[in-house]
Amino acid sequence: MRLKVSHRTEYNYDQPIRYGLQRVRLWPASGPAQTMLTWTLQIEGAREEVRFLDQFGNDTRLLSIDGEPHTISILAEGEVETNEVAGISGPHRGFAPLWLFQHETPLTAPGEAIRDLAAGVGDGGEVERLHRLMGLIRERVAYVPGTTDTGTTAEQALTKGTGVCQDHAHVFAACARLLGFPARYVSGYLMMNDRVEQVATHAWAEANVPGLGWVGFDAANGVSPDQRYVRVAVGRDYREAMPISGILIGQAQERLAVHITVEQ
CATH class of the missing domain: 2.60.40.2250 (Immunoglobulin-like)
Incomplete structure (x- = not known):
């Protein structure tokens, strides 16, 4: 596309x-x-x-x-x-070592709510567990603009139960790291099905899965990124990837x- x-x-x-x-x-x-x-x-x-x-x-x-x-x-x-790659953006590249993406940041530091959510993912295959995590986040954090800001942490958004794509990405990264996956925040653009004009960029998360590399999960929309997504920058959280x-x-x-x- x-x-x-x-x-x-x-x-x-x-x-x-x-x-x-x-x-x-x-x-x-x-x-x-x-x-x-x-x-x-x-x-x-x-x-x-x-x-x-x-x-x-x-x-x-x-x-x-x-x-x-x-x-x-x-x-x-x-x-x-854009290409259809089932959300897989490939092997790790860049100057930062892969282990760095297993470290928490101030915006993604886990608290009791994050730990409980990660514990509820359960057992299964690696990709299956990550999709289950995405579904749990979508259930627990309703998309409600204006209820959070750029300083809201993953723990605060999950406790509040509302947020935007930035918060979904932070919660996913925080939980994925607890599950043993390197995880990162991705900023970019999403072509909406119902509009051309938008007021903000989009964000989603990626987890590094052995044998696959980085795999994307957009908990705000409940899908892995497809051909409607354009990726621009990555980091461990919003502050490291903000436009x-x-x-x-x-x-x-x-x-x-x-x-x-x-x-x-």
């Missing part, structure tokens, strides 16, 4: 900026699940200082901001050919607007 993606992020400030840095992960890589056909990254109001692959293999740009620009615009767009992050020095007030379209 050939997907066309447009992702515009715009920051508006009420006064000049003393200094700011932004880290941008918005460049998808080719792999077993997808081939990047065309892609551009247009930046206005900021300077690209350096481009590098981070420890997880994500294409990363470091932008600097200072002075008069009151609007920073970042537009990522292009076309990606844009940064710091701002000064008193300027920031207003953010995001516009995304994904279509065939």
Whole structure:
């Protein structure tokens, strides 16, 4: 399937900026699940200082901001050919060793609720257990936007019983690690069946299964990623794979607007 993606992020400030840095992960890589056909990254109001692959293999740009620009615009767009691989993205690659993905992070640290959920998965084959875990998370954490934020932990979301795709991915990664699987967070895009315009990127989780490599599980939708998915960045949690992050020095007030379209 050939997907066309447009992702515009715009920051508006009420006064000049003393200094700011932004880290941008918005460049998808080719792999077993997808081939990047065309892609551009247009930046206005900021300077690209350096481009590098981070420890997880994500294409990363470091932008600097200072002075008069009151609007920073970042537009990522292009076309990606996706393949049907049953959610399998292949063997582990990147600079980070596989064992690193078995370690918890502040957002995925297990508490009593996470441990109880993992214990309820039961026995069976490796892939079977992971699908069962995905189903349990979908039952326990209802998709309700606005009930969590980027600082909500997996334990908090599971206890609350509501969240969004980011929370589903965090709960899955936390439980999968308790079950003995290296697990990671994936950020990217999903072509919706009922709309083209979207207000946020998508997220899901992957577990590393012996003999298969990384296998994806989208608990928010109850499926393994198919041809509607475009993967962009990975990390142990949202903070390590988020599309844009940064710091701002000064008193300027920031207003953010995001516009995304994904279509065939």
